[in-house]
Amino acid sequence: MNVEELSGLPPGAIDHFREEGIEELYPPQAEAVDAGALEGENLVAAVPTASGKTMIAALSMLSAVERGGTALYIVPLRALASEKKEEFEAYEEFGVTTGVATGNYESTSDWLATKDIVVATSEKVDSLVRNGADWLSDLTCVVSDEVHLIDDRERGPTLEVTLAKLRRLNPGMQQVALSATVGNADEIADWLDAELIDTDWRPIDLEMGVHYGNALNFDDGSTREVPVEGSEKQEAALVRDILQEDGSSLVFVNSRRNAEAAARRLGQVSREELTAEERAELADLAEDIRNDSDSETSTDLADCVERGSAFHHAGLSSTQRSLVEDAFRDRLLKVISATPTLAAGVNTPARRVIVRDWRRFDPSAGGMAPLDVLEVHQMMGRAGRPGLDPYGEAVLLAKSHDESEELFDRYVWADPEPVRSKLAAEPALRTHVLATIASGFARTREGLLEFLEATLYASQSSESGRLTAVTDDVLAYLERNDFIDRSGGTTGDTDDADAGSFTSAADLAAQRDEDEADELEATSLGHTVSRLYLDPMSAAEIVHGLESADERPTALGLYQLVSRTPDMYELYLRSGEDEQFGELYYKREAELLGDAPSEFEEERFEDWLAALKTGKLLEDWAQEDDEERITERYxxxxxxxxxxxxxxxxxxxxxxxxxxxxDSEWTVAVREARARVEHGVGEELLELVSVGGVGRKRARRLYERGIEEPADLRSANKGVVLDALKGQKTAENILENAGREDPSMDGVEPASGDTANPRESRTEGGTDTRTTAETDRTDSEGPEDSQSSLGDF
DNA sequence: TCCCGATCTCATCAAGCCACCGGCT
DNA sequence: TTGATGAGATCGGGA
Incomplete structure (x- = not known):
């Protein structure tokens, strides 16, 4: 099908596609058009990555916009949101506007309402629903990218519930779901009343194979010699082999450490193939990486990058990640060793994908557990760059003949697992039941159950009792913690004397039969929790912690408190650290809020200490320890x-x-603790840091020179300011942001704080320029050198 | 006898990251 | 309840 044949798109859209080089639609895209993508029909497209899924979405959304509607594109990751935004922003040339809503982008609802297409993460959409964004009920088209993630234990239920809510709000809207090829795409299509497009078609061929010994055996029966020389690793041989054909490779491993080690080794291979020009460009890239952050990770990465190799995992800053991704796409970097982050993230195709580790440590499985077929296929799907490579190769590594056979059976020939809803689990329902009640989607228990009937879970589950049972447990929990009121029916103990205590939901299950017909209503607290997007259990912990504080809580106390909620990812204790943090605990026990578990409840006590570790990290940050020190220490x-x-x-x-x-009396203490984390500064710098352009380091330097608040900036000696801020441009900007009338720095010389008297160098008449003798500290060092490091306790 | 690289032993540790609000290091 | 890694110990060959 030719793009010319498409109808119902905004004028100019077809020209735009042709300018992009799109003439013919790919078969799955044509199939989508035939199935009514342009007429508002529901679709589920289960097709491999890089087979033009986005185009299917784009056609649906653009035709919806042309009919006068608005579209929402739901993605699983912020990084993908930015990627799609870039892509859709090109539509502005024919008048279709795009906005993004994620946690770190601007998000005023009014502003989004003016956009034709909005890109958002599923959590953000959920949050917008909870906060009652009106424009959501005007949607005419919703696209959910990577719907197979409904299978994810943590985040899947959010997508599932959000889709159900959007359907409830807009019964007639078009739903388009994009999925990887999965075992049961038909079930998802049934659930969404959608036409199914299920195909393995790819724009360029993908050959899958297993490397064992000196040979690479492909699924089509062909073989390629790839000898492993001497003591080198299989992946090194494979990378060299493809590099000699000028192809890039991507190596997936199962831990960060492995990714870094592999990148280091593969740097030996890639450096041999670099041109002088590439070396120079890589040196610049390495410099950018070093400049982005001071830490060992950055140095290691930069060292690898100079050789044309890189590692990629969640320990990198987002800037570093995109630097690496971009350089790889530009073919400057020859090989990336990555953890699965890369498979899930933005598009980084390679000629050859090597899945080195197909097992991952999983404590619940008691050792190494094999990866899901779906996950391995997602990694393999990164092979082959359209337009650049004749075909893509995805290779698994085997150390024995038996393993080779196993890998063929397990991954090469195998179909991906079916997607199964994970909704009927207590943590997921805890938050979604509360939100559903709070935002008015259900007012009674029956209404709630009816709403849940519209989820994928209900359509997949044969035993309907389970969802009901868990829901009842969750309702009891929410009521006990004062997040909801149940009236009309028999309510248990209504005086809520124990609102702050964490009675297990299961304990209360017994009373569920008594109050079947009751009405459900979120309390004011419940509404707040829902809108704040907190797990109710986190909220209960925080409320309880604040209520139990007799004195003004310290920053550490608050940091430990939030660190022990289920919404904070855990920082594990390493060997030996239990003692270290045990000591810290005894030293600062009085600062911690709420009831500490007994030392004899080993697991809970460990968690408590782990939270203390995280809290201490935050305290270090708020005491201006620098990045290098913290990353090293932890x-x-x-x-x-x-x-x-x-x-x-x-x-x-x-x-x-x-x-x-x-009505806690500690609101201000919390606000201050928050501001300190946000800016990474001590209490005394909070004022300064509120000035645009002033961060933790600049604030500290100004403060050391006696400039302690924004007002001082307006009157201070310019020479001193310039000395503190180094750059003339920076200084001018900051003075302007502080509201100084004459911010110009023309002709001003830096007045070195410790040698010259600032009042002499210029007669601006600063009010409070008492420079101190302690200014001579290096910028990178925190002011609190006395601040003990962890080893000093 | 010294030096350097290869080999062995042993302890250690293990993926990912979205969300309030409002403004920008 | 697995297995890759890296640090430190040990070994061995060449001069």
């Missing part, structure tokens, strides 16, 4: 640090709202 990457800080910021923001809600 053995984490810059990406982890920023992730923790980000999450803490969010949770403390939520905690502040909760504190207000329960």
């Amino acid at each position: 053995e984490i990457g810059p990406g982890d640090l920023r992730g923790k800080v980000d999450t803490a910021e969010w949770l403390l923001g939520a905690a502040e709202s909760l504190a207000q809600e329960i």
